[in-house]
Amino acid sequence: MSTARHSYETAPAAAAVAAPAQHGGGAAAVLRAFAGLASGEVAARFIAFGTTVYLARTLGASGYGILGFAAAVMLYLARVADFGMEFFGLGVREIAEDHARVETVAPALLGMRLLISGAIVLALAALVPVLPRPDGAVLALYGLTMLAVGGGTRWIHIGLQRTRLVALSRTMGELAVLALVLSLVHGRADLARAPLAQFAGDALAAFLLFAALRRWGYHVPIRFDWSVVRPTVLRALPLVGSALLGLVIYNSDLILLRFFRDTASVGWYAAGYLLVSFLLNLGGAYSQSLTPALTRSWERTRLYHTSALQVALLSVPLAVGASFVAGQVVGTVFGARYAPAGTALAILIWSIPFSLAREVATAALVVGGGQRLVFRLTAWSAVFNLALNFALIPHWGLRGAALATVITEVVRASASLYEARTVGYPLPPLRILWRPAAAAAAMAALLVALPGMHLWLAVPAGAAAYAVALLALGYRPALR
Secondary structure (H helix, E strand, O other), X not given: OOOOOOOOOOHHHHHHHHHHHHOOOOHHXXXXXXXXXXXXXXXXXXXXXXXXXXXXXXXXXXXXXXHHHHHHHHHHHHHHHHOOOOOOOHHHHHHHHOOOHHHHOHHHHHHHHHHHHHHHHHHHHHHHHHOOOOHHHHHHHHHOHHHHHXXXXXXXXXXXXXXXXXXXXXXXXXXXXXHHHHHHOOOHHHOOHHHHHHHHHHHHHHHHHHHHHHHOOOOOOOOOOHHHHHHHHHHHHHXXXXXXXXXXXXXXHHHHHHHHOOHHHHHHHHHHHHHHHHHHHHHHHHHHHHHHHHHHOOOHHHHHHHHHHHHHHHHHHHXXXXXHHHHHHHHHHHOHXXXXXXXXXXXXXXXXXXXXXXXXXXXXXXXXXXXXXXXXXXXXXXXXHHHHXXXXXHHHHHHHHHHHHHHHHHHHHHHHHHHHHHHOOOOXXXXXXXXXXXXXXHHHHHHHXXXXXXXXXXHHHHHHHHHHHHHHOOOOOOOO
């Protein structure tokens, strides 16, 4: 970054001219960057999955519901602390355009984020006396993780396309969390130790990435300079607003369940959402990998359409297959006490194809300068989602919450793909979907024909049926 930055409106064109000489901007580059991020994301999520299962079984649905509620609130605050740098790729795009900005603008952005994070920590501490116990204490302790968010440099590394180190640091952090949770949390009385373990792991991951920048010769002193960050802040504000509104869509159902039902319902729903969250995080990693590639690519439309095909190839069979085995998945992982979560998962899983398609469209909108358009789309979606949640949750509980999420994602993805046309990214052709849809139908036919198949047989059988059908239909790895 540079203090005398050029306009965002002209930056993508300049970056595209320079792209061929620097980094590949095509689908292969996206997949390489995604593989780096996703490898760590998958490993870290599996480790975090193990941590979550241990906590759910050790604390019970009610205790786990308290953690789930606090984590839901933290998601809102993390988007504020991130300030669009990583989640929406604003900082990623800055670094991808000009690597010199690591030393010229990134230090001031880190200083701003740390100020915001510190304010969040103090505000949560002040709320402890007025919140129920132990909810308030757990929430305040989780607030410490905001310091790792604000001081984190993942967005810098992603912009430099050094995603393997991002993957490694994330994995190391989650391993530390798991080790601490296993050592310190043995019952409901140890509830407050879980957020402290999360803070320690997140801090370790942030430290590893910061230290790596210095080893590579980047001088990134944290400083506070409003004149440097002001242009970026003004561009980030619509994205931060979009992120907060997006979280209304993402977890208002969880929060409303806490008020309309009880902590056990929150625990069941959080358990059902665990697989969905895992896949959504992979979608976020893909979007972060796509942003710098779109910024630097000559063939943006082709890359955009190929990316839409790639997410369809993976997400459509996942939704179909998981809807058949959701109950078995929940029973195997969490036990019989969490049986209600199976119904929620069977519905929620259908949000994945639409959510990942929206991630692709959002990356295009951000690269094309459509930040305010992203905000408007998210605002209307949040209002729509809240209305659905208030209408469905009081009567239908978990099913109503899950159904509201799926309907909202269908509407949100459709609107995002449609509006991406206004910044130069035409709608992906419908013909790219027929093979994944037909192959997924073949997989569903097999699972219907063999009801009651054990989970460990159903998963490989369904995957094999999908792969065979896809090849029989003449699938090729690139658009024709």
